[in-house]
Amino acid sequence: MSDLLNIGASGLRAYSRALATVSDNIANAQTPGYARRTIELREAPAAGDIVLSRNSIRPGGVETAGVRRSVDQWLTEDARTASGEAKRSAARLGAIDATERAFDDGPGGIGQSLTRIFTTADQLGADPANATLRAQFLQAVDDSAAAFRWTAAALGSAANGVAQSANIAVDSLNTDLSALEAVNQGLRRARAGSTNEATLLDERDRLLDRISSTLPVAASYDARGAVTLSASDGGLPLVANGTVSTLSVSMLANGQLAFSVAPGGALTPTSGSLAGLAQGADHIAAQSAALDALAAQFASDLNGWHQSGLDANGNPGAALLSGFSAATLMAVALTADAVAVADASASNGNALQLANLRGSTGVEAGWASLVGQQAQQAASARAQDAAASSRRDGAFAARDSVSQVDLDREAAELLRFQQAYEAAARTVQIARETMQSILNIF
Structure with a gap:
């Protein structure tokens, strides 16, 4: 009984x-x-x-x-991989969108400012003695230089924003790595099959989800479920044998990002939000370099043209612009009489020659090409982000069908x-x- x-x-x-x-x-x-x-x-x-x-x-x-x-470990790993790729594409798209906003092609943008220079020069060719048109020409030059400076500043601000986001992501990642080691210690002490163990395993997986969305990682588990973690890119240890590595990020002079692991060395992530931010920084740096090259061409072409002409007093034209980068481009202070409209053959000869700078290799065409390439890259990035988001949603749904x-x-x-x-x-x-x-x- x-x-x-x-x-x-x-x-x-x-x-x-x-x-x-x-x-x-x-x-x-x-x-x-x-x-x-x-x-x-x-x-x-x-x-x-x-x-x-x-x-x-x-x-x-x-x-x-x-x-x-x-849980299904394969579905879990697949969801983490898809999440990392979605985070990468989203971070990259954010930087490309910021670049597109910096390339303002409105009334105050570089494109229309350049057009006003050539339009005013055409008007001067018809009326070379008009002091008002001469003043308007100098104003158009100053507006164009200001547009270059504004665009360079906007790109610099975008680069700083990407770097700030990278610093925040790295700080959060270091916090998650430390928390993961604390969970490892709890798992080694937890009673097998207990509710406490299940709770710790849930927290372990949540941390791994966040970490893998930031940086691609490889994980291995011991008999108690404690995880040893390393970076998939380069195999640098992140959490191993009770030791937690520390990640850091630095911004290079051109705006690109450099990641490192201590102890370990340099790290080049290929997936996750850090990879997307690095690729976004690379894109901004490339567009900034292209803008600087365009600014240098603009200053060289316009100065060369103006210095080949004669001003209202018969003196050779002075340089119109100083500085050979977009951020430093400045219009030189000149009077209306100092505009070199004439040349040795006619009072409007030099003004008429300015139109020769509007060809396929000119600054206007270069700016149009730069804006067009940016638009194409933005459209491609949006398509990639939509595909990655759809892939992530499908992987999450498959995982949740087991775990939810x-x-x-x-x-x-x-x-x-x-x-x-x-x-x-x-x-x-x-x-x-x-x-x-x-x-x-x-």
Whole structure:
């Protein structure tokens, strides 16, 4: 009879824990990174020979073997890979969009400012003595130089924004790496199959999700679930043998980003938000260099043209621009009479020659080509980002189909374990009543 009581009591304990597990699932149905848990039940080891039955039936009841998380490691790794690529494309697109905003082609932009120079020069060719047109020409030159400076400043601001985002991402990554080592220590102390172990494993996977979305990593696990982590790009250790590495980022003179791991060395990420930020910084640096080359050509062409002409007093024209980078380009302060409209043959000869700078190799064409290439790269980046986002969403859906909590299923499990718990309670009650009836005989 005592064994009947033990069987009922084991059922109460096991199904009580099963109900608690189902309750945890329901309570955490909307918790990000929570993996559905199931209770593993098994037949309890039988006791020794009992009074009324020897060497035949040896009932032992039921016991819990532990809590199991519903995860598919392959789907989890696939989701992390897809997330890293989506983060990379999104970060890169952000930098390219910032570059596109810097390339303002509106009324105050470089393109229309350059056009006003040539338009005013054409008007001067028709009326070379007009002082107002001469002043307007100088103003158009100054506006163009200012447009170059503004665009360079906007690109510099975009580069600084990318570098700031990279610093924030690296700081967050270092925090997550330290937290992962703390979880590793907890897993080594946790009791196998316990709810505490399952909670730590959930936190481990959440951290790995965040880390892999920032930087591609390779993970290996020991028997307790503790993870050893290294960077997939170069194999530099990040979390290993109780040691946590530290990542850092620096901004080079041209705006590009350089990453490193201490201890370890240089790191060149190929996926994750750090890779996207690095690629975005490379794009801004390339466009800044192209803009500087265009500014240098603009200053050289315009100065060469102006210095080949004669001003209103018959003197050779002076330089119109100083500085040979977009950020330093400045219009030289000149009077209206100093505009070299004439040449040796005619009073408007030099003004007419300016149109020769508008060919396919001219500054106007160079700016149009730069803006067109930027538009094409932006469109391509948006298409890549849309594809990567779709790929990530599909991978997340596949992973969640295994790990996510289904409230309908949990409701059915709740009902099942409630009935099992009531049956175990009834077993204890019957054992008690039977024992009392036997005692009442005496």
